[in-house]
Amino acid sequence: MMGREPQDDVIVVDDLVREFGDFTAVDHMSFRVHEGEVFGLLGPNGAGKSTTIRMLCTLLRPTGGHARIAGYDVVRQASQVRQHIGLVAEKLILYDRLTARENLRLFGKLNHLPEQVIDERADYWLDRLQMTRWQDHLAGTFSTGMKQRINIARALLNMPRVLFLDEPTLGLDPQTTRSIREFIMELHKQGMTIILTTHMMAEAEMLCDRVGIVDHGKMVALDTPGGLKRLVSDNGRLVLELEISNLSESMVRDLQALPEVASIDHESATSLRLHAQPGEGGSTEVLSRVIAAIHADGGRILRLSTVEPTLEDVFLKLTGRAMRDEASEKVAPRRGHWRRAATRVR
Amino acid sequence: MSEVLGASKGRELAASGLEDRRHGGGRQAVADAWVIAWKDILDFTRDRMRLISFVIMPIFMMVMTGYIFPNQNSLQNMPLAVVNQDQGPLSRMIVDALNKMTLPAGGGQARQGMAALGEAGPGKTASRSRSGNPVFRIQPAGSLAEAKELIKSGQANGAVFIPRDFTRQVGQGKQPHLVVVTDQANLQISSMLSSVLDQFLGAMATQVGAQKVAPLLAARETAPGPRASAGASGDGGSAGAVPGEGLLQMMAGAMQQAYGGLGAGGLQRARATVQPFVVRIEGIVPGPPNYFQFMAPGIMAMVVVMAVMMGLAGAISREREIGTLDGILIAPINRLSIIIGKTISQSLRGLVQGAVVLILAILLFHVKVYGSIAWVAGLLLLGIFSFVGLGILISAFATEQETAMTILMTLQFPMMFLSGAFFPVQQMPTFMQGLSKLVPLTYAIDGLRKVIILGAGWSAIQTEVLVLTGFGLAMLLVAIPAFNRVITR
Numbered sequence: 034m035m036g037r038e039p040q041d042d043v044i045v046v047d048d049l050v051r052e053f054g055d056f057t058a059v060d061h062m063s064f065r066v067h068e069g070e071v072f073g074l075l076g077p078n079g080a081g082k083s084t085t086i087r088m089l090c091t092l093l094r095p096t097g098g099h100a101r102i103a104g105y106d107v108v109r110q111a112s113q114v115r116q117h118i119g120l121v122a123e124k125l126i127l128y129d130r131l132t133a134r135e136n137l138r139l140f141g142k143l144n145h146l147p148e149q150v151i152d153e154r155a156d157y158w159l160d161r162l163q164m165t166r167w168q169d170h171l172a173g174t175f176s177t178g179m180k181q182r183i184n185i186a187r188a189l190l191n192m193p194r195v196l197f198l199d200e201p202t203l204g205l206d207p208q209t210t211r212s213i214r215e216f217i218m219e220l221h222k223q224g225m226t227i228i229l230t231t232h233m234m235a236e237a238e239m240l241c242d243r244v245g246i247v248d249h250g251k252m253v254a255l256d257t258p259g260g261l262k263r264l265v266s267d268n269g270r271l272v273l274e275l276e277i278s279n280l281s282e283s284m285v286r287d288l289q290a291l292p293e294v295a296s297i298d299h300e301s302a303t304s305l306r307l308h309a310q311p312g313e314g315g316s317t318e319v320l321s322r323v324i325a326a327i328h329a330d331g332g333r334i335l336r337l338s339t340v341e342p343t344l345e346d347v348f349l350k351l352t353g354r355a356m357r358d359e360a361s362e363k364v365a366p367r368r369g370h371w372r373r374a375a376t377r378v379r
Numbered sequence: 380m381s382e383v384l385g386a387s388k389g390r391e392l393a394a395s396g397l398e399d400r401r402h403g404g405g406r407q408a409v410a411d412a413w414v415i416a417w418k419d420i421l422d423f424t425r426d427r428m429r430l431i432s433f434v435i436m437p438i439f440m441m442v443m444t445g446y447i448f449p450n451q452n453s454l455q456n457m458p459l460a461v462v463n464q465d466q467g468p469l470s471r472m473i474v475d476a477l478n479k480m481t482l483p484a485g486g487g488q489a490r491q492g493m494a495a496l497g498e499a500g501p502g503k504t505a506s507r508s509r510s511g512n513p514v515f516r517i518q519p520a521g522s523l524a525e526a527k528e529l530i531k532s533g534q535a536n537g538a539v540f541i542p543r544d545f546t547r548q549v550g551q552g553k554q555p556h557l558v559v560v561t562d563q564a565n566l567q568i569s570s571m572l573s574s575v576l577d578q579f580l581g582a583m584a585t586q587v588g589a590q591k592v593a594p595l596l597a598a599r600e601t602a603p604g605p606r607a608s609a610g611a612s613g614d615g616g617s618a619g620a621v622p623g624e625g626l627l628q629m630m631a632g633a634m635q636q637a638y639g640g641l642g643a644g645g646l647q648r649a650r651a652t653v654q655p656f657v658v659r660i661e662g663i664v665p666g667p668p669n670y671f672q673f674m675a676p677g678i679m680a681m682v683v684v685m686a687v688m689m690g691l692a693g694a695i696s697r698e699r700e701i702g703t704l705d706g707i708l709i710a711p712i713n714r715l716s717i718i719i720g721k722t723i724s725q726s727l728r729g730l731v732q733g734a735v736v737l738i739l740a741i742l743l744f745h746v747k748v749y750g751s752i753a754w755v756a757g758l759l760l761l762g763i764f765s766f767v768g769l770g771i772l773i774s775a776f777a778t779e780q781e782t783a784m785t786i787l788m789t790l791q792f793p794m795m796f797l798s799g800a801f802f803p804v805q806q807m808p809t810f811m812q813g814l815s816k817l818v819p820l821t822y823a824i825d826g827l828r829k830v831i832i833l834g835a836g837w838s839a840i841q842t843e844v845l846v847l848t849g850f851g852l853a854m855l856l857v858a859i860p861a862f863n864r865v866i867t868r
């Protein structure tokens with residue numbers, strides 16, 4: 034994946050800026066996406082993910098910088114760009130009073146596909162998304178999950194070189210979320226280039242080859258999920274979770290006394306979280322010392338696990354803020370500058 | 380690309396699509412516009428509520444305007460206070476004639492005749508049943524103050540006050556004042572009342588004037604008859620009259636024919652002289668058919684233009700709000716196709732709505748289209764065209780449907796009145812007349828009136844057609860670039 038030639042990059046974003054009045058939603062962002070890659074934009078609400086996507090989809094004019102999709106400039110060659118992209122936006126692009134198939138036919142025609150081709154492709158995608166039996170029902174009668182499937186089929190109808198997915202699993206139940214994610218993985222296997230935004234760490238970790246972490250309109254880190262995690266763990270920190278049935282104060286004190294142990298969080302009466310800084314012996318050394326210390330105090334270990342750093346930890350480390358707290362209060366996207374100050378969640 | 384689908388089926392599909400990625404060209408733009416229009420219409424026909432209100436709205440509009448404005452029913456049994464302080468025959472005759480004024484019973488085409496003044500003789504009440512419903516219900520009152528009280532309390536819609544010595548003063552050529560009191564709180568009724576009374580009294584004066592001739596004719600045929608009976612019947616005022624001079628003589632003639640003891644032959648002749656002066660209300664008092672003939676084109680143009688503007692601005696800002704516009708905007712189509720497509724679908728809706736109005740007007744209100752239906756449709760389309768730009772402009776700047784609707788409502792109200800849809804522009808103050816010339820709807824309505832009421836063709840509506848086209852083009856020249864700029868801010 035790494036070290037490719039620049040001409041392989043389907044998406045080239047160069048110093049992209051978008052301002053709304055005196056507010057900068059996207060702040061000098063640069064990145065490249067290779068052909069066949071699933072690229073994640075991860076960030077809390079209001080980070081500027083959607084704004085970036087909308088600029089790449091020619092729906093929003095950048096106030097600075099450049100972007101190219103499949104070699105075409107998103108501003109000067111917008112109509113060529115449009116031929117190569119598919120978009121699953123934050124809001125459903127679907128007409129409630131048209132049936133699933135009518136919706137597909139409409140957008141197929143707007144993409145200048147012959148009717149026969151539209152029908153073949155519609156059949157194909159409806160089948161793959163398990164929506165064939167619902168094709169003649171009005172989209173308005175569908176559940177959110179069903180709507181999203183048709184919405185995805187619509188975006189794929191013109192066989193785009195680049196598929197943009199802006200929070201594709203937002204508001205879906207766990208089961209639908211899983212099947213949509215599996216579908217994205219299938220598309221990935223078949224070589225489609227996908228840009229995906231999410232504020233869910235797990236999703237980015239599961240689906241993306243590379244992840245750009247976006248905060249306040251800036252890309253604060255860009256690497257593979259593993260690489261990003263190493264940002265945290267390579268620092269040498271080791272996190273252990275322990276469950277001890279007869280956990281006592283003296284046991285905690287003894288653990289604390291170990292030279293490698295940095296801090297201990299009491300999680301409950303029987304469990305604790307231990308942060309350690311391995312010495313020359315590495316993590317193995319730390320593990321055996323910890324276990325020995327507990328045994329010396331007659332402790333019975335029910336569970337011991339090393340805690341892998343997540344992207345969440347990465348975000349915390351990079352921005353100094355936890356991401357989950359902010360992501361929990363999702364606000365409706367607002368336009369109009371006068372309400373901006375009141376509704377922006379940062 | 381083919382590896383995307385993996386399966387050979389997919390490879391085929393992908394290959395077959397590559398050919399068709401080209402876009403642009405006028406024909407393609409029109410085809411795209413039709414796709415959007417088709418979508419809009421399909422979408423619209425599936426919304427039962429909108430479909431219902433789409434038909435109900437013009438019906439409502441028509442029926443409301445048809446019935447809130449004065450019509451024949453309000454011309455029946457209007458309570459009228461009459462204060463007659465004069466004891467002369469002239470005043471009695473006026474009161475009597477007011478009493479007997481009737482309208483034909485059947486609605487239908489206006490054949491409203493007013494009972495002939497000449498028939499206003501005692502013992503001729505049979506004529507009332509023949510002609511239909513009385514216009515006035517006379518409420519005798521003792522004084523002007525009392526009459527005004529009656530109006531205030533709602534027991535009378537107006538009053539006629541005949542001062543003391545009215546007959547005598549007329550006889551002396553002194554032009555006494557006959558006072559008509561109207562109720563300012565009830566403008567419609569009072570304007571109707573004063574117009575009826577105006578006509579009636581005017582006709583009376585004409586008739587009295589015409590009587591000049593009658594005695595002369597009568598004198599030739601039946602020797603001194605009239606003159607002799609003038610002395611006999613003329614009590615009070617007419618007693619001191621100088622024969623052959625001025626009004627008195629005319630009065631005498633009138634009196635004689637109304638009350639005089641002429642023989643059957645004489646009465647017949649008298650009728651003949653009076654008959655040419657029968658007063659008819661037809662065409663002057665606003666009866667429903669005529670009034671509607673005037674109203675229908677205005678309502679039609681307004682309903683259609685408003686529906687299209689609302690539809691256009693509403694549809695675009697709605698699609699923007701719910702997000703589907705993005706789907707259209709990322710399709711490789713010309714932005715103009717979006718505007719044209721939306722305009723086509725809205726115009727079709729507008730035309731159907733216009734047809735509903737016209738059919739209702741014809742069936743319910745007996746409106747007759749004298750000109751060609753093609754011109755009616757053409758002018759409606761031009762009216763729509765003249766507003767398309769404005770609709771697009773609004774939708775481009777209003778990011779939410781609600782905003783668009785608020786702007787439209789604000790525009791709609793003054794336009795309704797400035798365009799002369801309800802009230803003739805000619806009745807407005809000069810300043811307002813000038814303003815109304817800035818509203819394209821005015822021209823659409825003017826043109827439609829000419830075609831529908833006057834049966835006008837191309838030569839008579841050239842100006843309107845040109846102005847509407849000009850307005851439309853100018854608006855689009857502003858709106859299209861603005862739309863293109865604003866829509867992808």
Ligand SMILES: Nc1ncnc2c1ncn2[C@@H]1O[C@H](COP(=O)(O)OP(=O)(O)OP(=O)(O)O)[C@@H](O)[C@H]1O
Nearest residue numbers: 053058077078079080081082083084368369370377
């Ligand atoms: N049209 C607009 N006018 C003014 N401000 C805007 C506009 N669009 C977006 N913004 C602001 O730009 C910032 C970035 O918004 P954006 O939608 O890109 O965030 P996001 O990362 O997609 O967040 P979310 O998770 O909520 O979708 C927000 O603070 C938003 O209020």
Ligand SMILES: [Mg+2]
Nearest residue numbers: 082083084123
């Ligand atoms: Mg977003």
